[in-house]
Amino acid sequence: VNGDRVLTLAGQDVPVVGTARMYVCGITPYDTTHLGHASMFVWADVAARVLQTTGVDVAISRNITDVDDELLARAEAENVGWRSLAVQQTYRFERDMADLNVAKPTYEPKSFDYVADVLALAQILMGRGVAYEREGNVYFRAASTAERAGLSRDEALALAAERGGYPDDPLKDDPLDAVVWQRASEDEPGWPSPWGRGRPGWHAECTVMALATLGPGIDVHVGGADLAFPHHAVEAAQGEAALDVHPFARSWLRVGTVRVGGEKMAKSAGNLVMVQEVLDSSSPDAVRLMILDRPWSEPWEYSKEALADASARLEGLWRAAGRRDGDDAATDAAVDALLDDLDVPRALRIAEEAGGRTTRAVAGLLGLT
Ligand SMILES: [Zn+2]
Numbered sequence: 001v002n003g004d005r006v007l008t009l010a011g012q013d014v015p016v017v018g019t020a021r022m023y024v025c026g027i028t029p030y031d032t033t034h035l036g037h038a039s040m041f042v043w044a045d046v047a048a049r050v051l052q053t054t055g056v057d058v059a060i061s062r063n064i065t066d067v068d069d070e071l072l073a074r075a076e077a078e079n080v081g082w083r084s085l086a087v088q089q090t091y092r093f094e095r096d097m098a099d100l101n102v103a104k105p106t107y108e109p110k111s112f113d114y115v116a117d118v119l120a121l122a123q124i125l126m127g128r129g130v131a132y133e134r135e136g137n138v139y140f141r142a143a144s145t146a147e148r149a150g151l152s153r154d155e156a157l158a159l160a161a162e163r164g165g166y167p168d169d170p171l172k173d174d175p176l177d178a179v180v181w182q183r184a185s186e187d188e189p190g191w192p193s194p195w196g197r198g199r200p201g202w203h204a205e206c207t208v209m210a211l212a213t214l215g216p217g218i219d220v221h222v223g224g225a226d227l228a229f230p231h232h233a234v235e236a237a238q239g240e241a242a243l244d245v246h247p248f249a250r251s252w253l254r255v256g257t258v259r260v261g262g263e264k265m266a267k268s269a270g271n272l273v274m275v276q277e278v279l280d281s282s283s284p285d286a287v288r289l290m291i292l293d294r295p296w297s298e299p300w301e302y303s304k305e306a307l308a309d310a311s312a313r314l315e316g317l318w319r320a321a322g323r324r325d326g327d328d329a330a331t332d333a334a335v336d337a338l339l340d341d342l343d344v345p346r347a348l349r350i351a352e353e354a355g356g357r358t359t360r361a362v363a364g365l366l367g368l369t
Contacts, residue, residue: 103367259300
């Protein structure tokens, strides 16, 4: 045990006793796996490897959101069953993660298996006076989540409209209130509830999957930077309001967005770059290095040149690893760099200069094989 070694994220120490519990906002299985997704999961993987150097075990819970508005819409558009679409896409996702040498999570909860827990959450929140029912929907009072996320009300409303918050829903007391449970229409999947046939809301799914697998007060919460609001803000506020354990997450690893041609990689922009497409022309190690050789929180631009640069850098790294030098002081300095806000660029510079076993140690922590 090395109590003197602590991971720092975004300027905050994350001391851990026993097991570090990491929750990773996973995929909605309908357009997997593009480089934007992959970037988040590779960073989560490295954070776990680095945490382990402090002498703690790491439990990772990475969910699959397989009951979701967008998944249902896609299944309908492609005229396939939503369950089979989800199973097929989940399989592809897991293959992509294995190809990128991302370790299997300890828990992989699927929304489909946690519907009863969302019902329990809705009832607890209503019992505590922070949620209300309207025509078969249950809403969480979420007006204060704007301030929590450091947003003005106007900014929050714009983001809610863009990212599945449905601020125009006339049944809500406040446009920022969030759906915990929603009435299901005839042609949608639904489960019985005290408020009629319905299905869970997206943020509530993550709240219960995190709590059910890891318990309250998780140590590191990972997700894309674009999920900060409303998803993470509501997910956390609901968990805190339900169980009175603050904070819901002790630290956040919100991974910067990947762009292509100056735009965020998104299905709607028509610019998705899929993991398998990139792996056709380069090694998994080069893809990982391209993702990791930068500050984790910053948005970045994918290009063929970026990939070629990473491949060249990788060759230099393996040449350095083959040298007969390297020393403990340099290895310690490289590990310290990684513990200091996952500073991969600094760790790589030390690894290239020291060579030998220092380089091999750093490569191992970055999951390069
Ligand atoms: Zn989530």
